[in-house]
Amino acid sequence: MVKVHDAFRESVAGRADVADTPQLLAYYDELERLDTGALWTVANKIEPWQPQSASVPVLWRYRDLRAHVLRSIDLVTPEKAGRRVIYLNNPGRRDVAAAVGWLYSGLQVMHPGEAASAHAHSASALRFIMEGTGAYTVVDGHKMTLGANDFVLTPNGTWHEHGVGAEGTTCIWQDGLDIPLINALEAGFYVVHPDLSQAVTHAVDDATATWGGVALRPHDVAWQKNYSPLFKYEWGPTYEALLKRASVSDGSPFDGILMHYVNPVTGGPVMPTIGASMQLLRPGEHTKAHRHTGSFLYQVAKGRGFSVVNGQRFDWQERDIFCVPSWMFHEHANLSATEDACLFCFSDLPVMHSLGLYREEALAENAGHQPVG
Numbered sequence: 001m002v003k004v005h006d007a008f009r010e011s012v013a014g015r016a017d018v019a020d021t022p023q024l025l026a027y028y029d030e031l032e033r034l035d036t037g038a039l040w041t042v043a044n045k046i047e048p049w050q051p052q053s054a055s056v057p058v059l060w061r062y063r064d065l066r067a068h069v070l071r072s073i074d075l076v077t078p079e080k081a082g083r084r085v086i087y088l089n090n091p092g093r094r095d096v097a098a099a100v101g102w103l104y105s106g107l108q109v110m111h112p113g114e115a116a117s118a119h120a121h122s123a124s125a126l127r128f129i130m131e132g133t134g135a136y137t138v139v140d141g142h143k144m145t146l147g148a149n150d151f152v153l154t155p156n157g158t159w160h161e162h163g164v165g166a167e168g169t170t171c172i173w174q175d176g177l178d179i180p181l182i183n184a185l186e187a188g189f190y191v192v193h194p195d196l197s198q199a200v201t202h203a204v205d206d207a208t209a210t211w212g213g214v215a216l217r218p219h220d221v222a223w224q225k226n227y228s229p230l231f232k233y234e235w236g237p238t239y240e241a242l243l244k245r246a247s248v249s250d251g252s253p254f255d256g257i258l259m260h261y262v263n264p265v266t267g268g269p270v271m272p273t274i275g276a277s278m279q280l281l282r283p284g285e286h287t288k289a290h291r292h293t294g295s296f297l298y299q300v301a302k303g304r305g306f307s308v309v310n311g312q313r314f315d316w317q318e319r320d321i322f323c324v325p326s327w328m329f330h331e332h333a334n335l336s337a338t339e340d341a342c343l344f345c346f347s348d349l350p351v352m353h354s355l356g357l358y359r360e361e362a363l364a365e366n367a368g369h370q371p372v373g
Contacts, residue, residue, distance in 0.1 A: 005041040016040040051293060054092040055100045055325035057309035062130070062319035069107045069172055078116045083162075084109055085175060090323065093180070100323035101295025102181035103274075103348060108162070109172045110135070115163030118193035124227070124271045125154045125177040127162070128299055128344055130319050134168015137161070139231055141201035144208070146173075149235030149301050151261075151344070155227035155271050159198050174299055174321065176346045178273045207231040211264050228263035228270040235301070242280040242342065254290040254362070256281040256332070269350040281305060281334035281341045289331040289363040296324040296347040303341025305334040329363050 005028070009017050018024070018040050031037050069086050078084050087106035088099040099105035108127075110116070112134060128151040129135055135146040139160045144152050154160035164171045182188045203209070210218060211230040223229045242257050251257040257280040261270050269275040278301065281287070289308070298307075304317040310328040315335075324330045334341040352358040 008042065008044045010044050016043040051327035053101065053295075053325035053327060055090050055098070055295065055323065056092045057312050057314065057323060057325060057328065058088075058090055058100075059314040059316060059320060059322040060088055062317075062321070065107060066172070069109050070170070073109060073111060073170075078110065078114055082119075083116055083175075088321065092325075096180040096183065098180040099297055099321075100325055101348060102178060102184060103295050103297055103346070104175075104177045104179040105297055105321070106175045107172055108175050109170065110162065110164045111170055112164050112168045113166040115197070116161055117196040118159050118161035118198045119191060120157055120159050120193070121190045122156055122188045123177045123179045123182045124156045124274050125160075125175060126270075126274060126276060126346060127152050127154070128174045128176070128346075130172045130174060130299075132164065132169045132171030134165040135171040135173065136163055136165065137232075138198055138200060141198060142207050142231055143200045143202070143204045144232040145205055146171075146232065147235065149238075149344070150232060151276065152232045153228060153230075153270055155225075156273075159193055161193075161197060176274065176297065178348065181273060181348065181351070205232070208234065217264060223265050226272050228261075228265070230264055230270075233261050233270075233276075238278050239302075239342065242278060246280055246282065246340075251280075253288045254331070255279050256285055256287055271350070272354070273348065273351050274346055275349040276344070276346045279332075279343050279345070281332060281343070283334060283339060284337050286333040287331050289329045290360060291327050291329045291363070292360040293326050293358055294347050294349050294352045295326050296345055296349075298322050298324070299344045301342040301344045303334060303336055303339055305332065305336070305341050307332045
């Protein structure tokens with residue numbers, strides 16, 4: 001076995017700085033036979049000075065992916081595949097099939113008249129509609145109809161299924177789940193509905209009819225669960241809210257007009273492990289660079305522009321997807337001089353906050369970073 005202990009030495013007070021010797025190497029071998037080890041041989045590796053993400057920044061261009069997603073329709077059925085999805089595979093996270101950090105993402109496609117079987121799992125999930133008409137999701141008996149740029153929740157443990165009505169058109173949407181996180185915690189369960197489908201037990205789109213006013217909470221409806229009862233967040237009211245906010249605020253120097261989707265009961269994130277937001281960049285706006293803990297996956301809901309992530313420029317347009325790994329400097333720019341741009345994002349921000357791990361840092365102006373553009 002090759003010994004690499006010296007590679008992790010640091011000549012800094014308070015850090016491990018033990019040189020390998022023949023006696024120590026023999027000692028380490030003895031420890032290894034007992035399934036143990038000396039902390040000082042790995043301490044500097046497992047306790048880095050700052051986050052060191054294994055993920056790399058990636059841009060997935062929709063124009064490159066769309067034909068491959070559609071081709072899967074001719075190759076597999078929803079019944080055989082379970083879900084007909086092309087997943088996003090970050091080069092640094094291929095061992096866990098993650099798009100970034102501990103977040104999974106994929107593009108799912110369904111033809112009119114198709115329906116996937118109902119199931120439940122430990123992972124929390126959301127869907128963001130990219131194209132097509134007639135899509136729907138059923139969550140614990142609540143049926144939601146879905147249009148472009150709508151997104152819907154399928155929280156941890158809920159029965160859910162998806163389909164496209166016979167009157168609709170071929171639909172593609174992005175799936176976002178915390179599967180890698182749940183598997184890392186060794187807490188994943190999956191179950192298929194015994195009837196393969198669930199009964200719709202509420203009026204169609206009752207969730208938005210009941211909870212649609214984010215600032216208004218119905219007096220006579222109780223909700224005790226740890227995820228949002230709204231389930232579906234529509235694009236129209238979201239975009240309107242962004243425009244209203246932009247009319248009275250300059251927004252964030254790092255994110256433009258940034259608004260978080262919330263649980264209308266608590267005002268907190270939509271789910272305990274996955275948060276979601278939508279941000280608006282005004283015509284010509286170019287934000288300042290900052291970094292923070294947490295993994296973020298963006299989808300372009302409107303417009304065109306570019307983002308610089310860890311020094312790399314990624315030019316994007318509608319329906320493209322890109323990721324920002326934890327603790328990497330990033331900035332965004334709207335390339336249009338007349339039209340705004342909007343970025344949908346889902347992240348593990350609720351986990352960072354609930355565990356007290358969130359940190360944010362602006363790029364110092366004298367740090368030598370040269371934004372591209």
